[in-house]
Amino acid sequence: xxxxxxxxxxxxxxxxxxxxxxxxxxxxxxxxxxxxxxxxxxxxxxxxxxxxxxxxxxxxxxxxxxxxxxxxxxxxxxxxxxxxxxxxxxxxxxxxxxxxxxxxxxxxxxxxxxxxxxxxxxxxxxxxxxxxxxxxxxxxxxxxxxxxxxxxxxx
Numbered sequence: 838x839x840x841x842x843x844x845x846x847x848x849x850x851x852x853x854x855x856x857x858x859x860x861x862x863x864x865x866x867x868x869x870x871x872x873x874x875x876x877x878x879x880x881x882x883x884x885x886x887x888x889x890x891x892x893x894x895x896x897x898x899x900x901x902x903x904x905x906x907x908x909x910x911x912x913x914x915x916x917x918x919x920x921x922x923x924x925x926x927x928x929x930x931x932x933x934x935x936x937x938x939x940x941x942x943x944x945x946x947x948x949x950x951x952x953x954x955x956x957x958x959x960x961x962x963x964x965x966x967x968x969x970x971x972x973x974x975x976x977x978x979x980x981x982x983x984x985x986x987x988x989x990x991x992x
Contacts, residue, residue, distance in 0.1 A: 965978070
C-alpha cells in the first residue's frame with residue numbers, strides 16, 4: 838500500500854469513491870441531496886485549490902483519497918470495501934507528516950467518522966448547525982490534539 842498525489846485525470850475515480858462512500862455511510866443524506874451535491878463535488882475534485890492524495894494497493898488500484906488545504910483535511914473517503922483496515926489512519930499519518938496542526942470538519946450525524954477521528958486524537962473544538970452549503974447537517978470542527986497519538990501501537 839502506498840500514498841501518492843492524485844492527478845487530475847483521476848477525478849472520476851475519486852468521484853465514484855465519494856459516491857459509494859456517501860451512500861454507504863451517510864444515511865442522514867437523501868439520494869436527492871446526493872444528486873444535488875454531485876456537480877459541486879465534481880467541481881471540487883477537479884479544482885486545484887485542494888491537494889488530493891490517494892492511497893493505492895500494491896496493484897496501484899485507488900482505495901481512497903484525502904483532500905488537504907493547508908492544515909485542514911477537507912475530505913477523506915475510502916471505498917467502503919476497504920473500511921476498518923487501517924487505511925484512513927495511514928492517510929491521517931501522511932497528513933500529519935505534512936502538518937501536525939491538522940483540523941477537520943465532520944458531519945455530526947456520521948457517528949463512525951466522528952469516532953474514527955477521535956480515535957486518531959482529534960477533539961471537538963466547535964460546532965456549526967449547518968454544513969458549508971447551508972444544509973441542516975451539523976458539523977463538528979475538530980483539531981488534532983495529540984500528534985503522537987498516531988504512532989503505531991505495539992503488538
